[in-house]
Amino acid sequence: MSFKLTDEQLMIQSMVREFSRKVVAETAAERDKTKEFPADNLKKMAELGLLGMMVPFDYEGSDSDTVGYVLALSEIAYSCASTAVVMSVHNSIVCESILNFGTEDQKQHYLKDLAMGKYIGAFALTEPEAGSDPVSQQTTAVKDGDHYIINGTKRFITTGKNSGLVIVTAKTDPEARHKGISTFIVTRDNPGLVVGNTEDKMGLRASDTTDLHLEDCRVPAADMLGKEGEGFKIVMKGLDGGRIGIAAQSLGVAQAAFDAAVKYAKQRDQFGQKISKFQGLRWIIADMATEIEAARQLTLSAAAMKDSKKRFTTQASMAKLYASEMVNRVTAKALQMHGGYGFTKDYPVERFYRDARVFTIYEGTSEIQRVVISNNILKDKRTTK
Numbered sequence: 001m002s003f004k005l006t007d008e009q010l011m012i013q014s015m016v017r018e019f020s021r022k023v024v025a026e027t028a029a030e031r032d033k034t035k036e037f038p039a040d041n042l043k044k045m046a047e048l049g050l051l052g053m054m055v056p057f058d059y060e061g062s063d064s065d066t067v068g069y070v071l072a073l074s075e076i077a078y079s080c081a082s083t084a085v086v087m088s089v090h091n092s093i094v095c096e097s098i099l100n101f102g103t104e105d106q107k108q109h110y111l112k113d114l115a116m117g118k119y120i121g122a123f124a125l126t127e128p129e130a131g132s133d134p135v136s137q138q139t140t141a142v143k144d145g146d147h148y149i150i151n152g153t154k155r156f157i158t159t160g161k162n163s164g165l166v167i168v169t170a171k172t173d174p175e176a177r178h179k180g181i182s183t184f185i186v187t188r189d190n191p192g193l194v195v196g197n198t199e200d201k202m203g204l205r206a207s208d209t210t211d212l213h214l215e216d217c218r219v220p221a222a223d224m225l226g227k228e229g230e231g232f233k234i235v236m237k238g239l240d241g242g243r244i245g246i247a248a249q250s251l252g253v254a255q256a257a258f259d260a261a262v263k264y265a266k267q268r269d270q271f272g273q274k275i276s277k278f279q280g281l282r283w284i285i286a287d288m289a290t291e292i293e294a295a296r297q298l299t300l301s302a303a304a305m306k307d308s309k310k311r312f313t314t315q316a317s318m319a320k321l322y323a324s325e326m327v328n329r330v331t332a333k334a335l336q337m338h339g340g341y342g343f344t345k346d347y348p349v350e351r352f353y354r355d356a357r358v359f360t361i362y363e364g365t366s367e368i369q370r371v372v373i374s375n376n377i378l379k380d381k382r383t384t385k
């Protein structure tokens with residue numbers, strides 16, 4: 001499938017590219033050092049409609065399709081991967097889950113505010129002992145009149161500290177497996193939602209990743225997302241879209257590393273000529289460009305499939321698997337092309353290399369993507385029907 005972008009998609013791409021390279025890029029290296037959350041970037045992104053990209057106009061969103069969203073997210077990731085992951089979780093998982101499974105009240109009450117960027121959304125599924133296998137989670141939600149009382153600990157939560165709303169999963173039936181899990185909307189003003197340890201990470205340093213403790217957290221039953229026991233499917237569907245987001249993020253970082261490497265190769269003299277004249281490097285450049293293009297096609301194809309309302313689970317996992325592995329190869333090669341300078345903080349390529357490392361891990365490891373893809377091909381296991 002080859003893509004001819006529509007005028008609207010091209011317009012989104014060019015608008016976000018200009019904004020990202022002028023505004024977001026300016027503070028990215030500094031934020032990587034200070035770990036300062038990109039609140040100012042996000043405020044401007046809200047004004048541009050980038051925080052409710054696939055949310056319909058009726059709920060104050062930009063009503064873009066997924067292809068337009070992928071283009072925008074890649075452009076933000078090109079300049080600052082930390083800002084991009086916040087945008088990705090907020091749009092792909094939080095807004096989309098409320099849009100797809102929320103009641104009209106929840107959409108009026110929460111989705112509009114999220115789309116306008118009044119607060120940022122987070123998604124709390126992972127636990128200390130439940131990463132790839134979310135069914136083994138220990139967090140419980142017990143019905144108490146017209147409320148649920150949630151108790152447990154969530155780990156590695158993107159924007160755990162700086163979000164205003166968190167989608168939390170918990171077991172409403174601890175004996176059941178998938179069908180025992182439910183999802184809840186929990187807001188920051190809830191005293192039972194307590195921020196714990198913040199991780200000190202090798203990359204994405206300006207995006208906070210924290211523990212969240214749910215301590216007798218009372219949530220109105222009206223803030224359950226979907227029906228009781230529907231939580232596993234809601235998060236799996238959310239992750240299908242989220243994985244396209246991580247592929248888009250991978251594309252943006254890969255393109256940034258590639259552009260930096262090409263620029264460097266054209267400037268750097270060794271053995272009496274520009275290093276770009278050496279065939280060894282030219283072949284590496286050709287391989288990098290080819291892999292980036294392959295990842296772009298897979299990612300846009302998954303996005304287009306989602307837009308056409310077809311089942312896109314396999315395509316999303318393929319895009320995430322290939323693009324996240326690709327960006328790790330591309331950033332490593334880009335760093336190598338910079339020689340010793342690539343290993344210093346004087347060039348952004350070392351940041352790209354560190355930022356990319358988690359892409360094969362979060363929102364489902366590469367190994368989990370292979371499980372999803374192969375199970376869907378072989379259809380001899382229950383993973384997705």
Ligand code: CAA
Nearest residue numbers: 132134158178233236237313362363364368382383384385
């Ligand atoms: N869409 C809709 N339904 C789905 C689905 C999907 N994509 N995937 C599974 N389901 C349904 C199945 O149809 C099945 O339904 P029935 O019971 O009605 O038959 C049910 O869910 C169970 O499916 P499986 O038996 O296939 O489930 P499984 O236990 O074998 O697990 C898995 C499947 C793919 C391994 C899944 O557990 C998984 O994706 N694990 C990885 C979790 C993950 O990505 N964690 C990342 C954390 S989030 C994060 O990183 C966010 C961040 O902050 C950046």
